[in-house]
Amino acid sequence: MPGHTESGAAPLLRRHPDELLVGLVSVSDRASSGVYRDEGLPALQGWLESALVGPCQCATRLIPDERQLISATLAELVDRVGCDLVLTTGGTGPARRDVTPEATLDVATREMPGFGEQMRQISLRFVPTAILSRQVAVIRDTGSHAALIINLPGQPKAVRETLEGLKDEAGKTLVPGIFAAVPYCIDLIGGPYIETRPEVVKAFRPKSALRNAGAA
Numbered sequence: 366m367p368g369h370t371e372s373g374a375a376p377l378l379r380r381h382p383d384e385l386l387v388g389l390v391s392v393s394d395r396a397s398s399g400v401y402r403d404e405g406l407p408a409l410q411g412w413l414e415s416a417l418v419g420p421c422q423c424a425t426r427l428i429p430d431e432r433q434l435i436s437a438t439l440a441e442l443v444d445r446v447g448c449d450l451v452l453t454t455g456g457t458g459p460a461r462r463d464v465t466p467e468a469t470l471d472v473a474t475r476e477m478p479g480f481g482e483q484m485r486q487i488s489l490r491f492v493p494t495a496i497l498s499r500q501v502a503v504i505r506d507t508g509s510h511a512a513l514i515i516n517l518p519g520q521p522k523a524v525r526e527t528l529e530g531l532k533d534e535a536g537k538t539l540v541p542g543i544f545a546a547v548p549y550c551i552d553l554i555g556g557p558y559i560e561t562r563p564e565v566v567k568a569f570r571p572k573s574a575l576r577n578a579g580a581a
């Protein structure tokens with residue numbers, strides 16, 4: 366669960382090989398200028414706290430919808446701070462100032478289109494305007510370090526909806542949240558082995574990729 370949180374540019378030091386280093390970025394003109402209180406970062410942090418079993422450190426950023434600032438922030442969180450995973454919220458829609466997907470693609474070495482496709486599928490179960498979100502996910506690989514960067518919509522409730530998916534009243538998964546695929550993706554790009562609380566989101570790994578694979 367998220368322990369330490371910082372908002373400076375210093376590298377996060379991994380205190381355990383399984384510790385996840387996460388960058389959280391809320392992109393909003395109004396929240397960053399104080400028109401309203403930012404609910405994006407608390408939503409992201411609160412959800413991670415509920416979902417992760419192991420240790421985690423977060424670096425947080427609240428910034429306006431400026432393409433160059435967003436891309437510089439993402440690059441800094443991966444290259445300098447050392448994040449394995451970066452989640453953004455906000456700025457994915459069709460309004461002129463919504464530029465988070467473009468800024469994310471600016472720092473990408475690879476696109477991961479399945480995440481955007483699945484998020485829009487999930488969101489359609491909640492709002493018909495789900496198709497207005499242009500959210501993308503990418504890998505940024507510097508050669509010595511790689512991270513998964515995922516855009517989420519700006520509505521604070523969309524954070525949980527997309528990461529966790531939709532369950533029925535008995536807690537049975539109706540549409541899997543995208544976080545189900547995040548732990549294995551992070552394995553594949555050389556990051557820490559992370560585990561989730563299955564009642565929040567059940568992470569999927571092929572049997573051969575499970576840590577106890579082959580154990581008696």
Ligand SMILES: Nc1ncnc2c1ncn2[C@@H]1O[C@H](COP(=O)(O)OP(=O)(O)OP(=O)(O)O)[C@@H](O)[C@H]1O
Pocket residue numbers: 391392393394395396401402403404405406430454455456457458463519520521
């Ligand atoms: N960071 C945030 N904190 C709290 N509420 C937010 C935040 N971002 C969006 N919202 C809410 O979601 C609604 C729709 O978001 P919208 O797409 O207009 O925001 P945005 O483009 O992400 O932010 P902004 O217009 O401030 O740059 C907003 O009217 C607001 O109620």
Ligand SMILES: Nc1nc2c(c(=O)[nH]1)N[C@H]1C(S)=C(S)[C@@H](COP(=O)(O)O)O[C@H]1N2
Pocket residue numbers: 454455456457458459463487488491492494495496497498499517518519520522523524526527
């Ligand atoms: N899960 C979920 N996805 C959602 C929403 C939502 O409330 N929940 N809002 C939609 C709306 S109304 C818009 S305009 C787009 C883009 O939002 P953004 O510009 O705040 O990122 O996300 C869409 N996706």
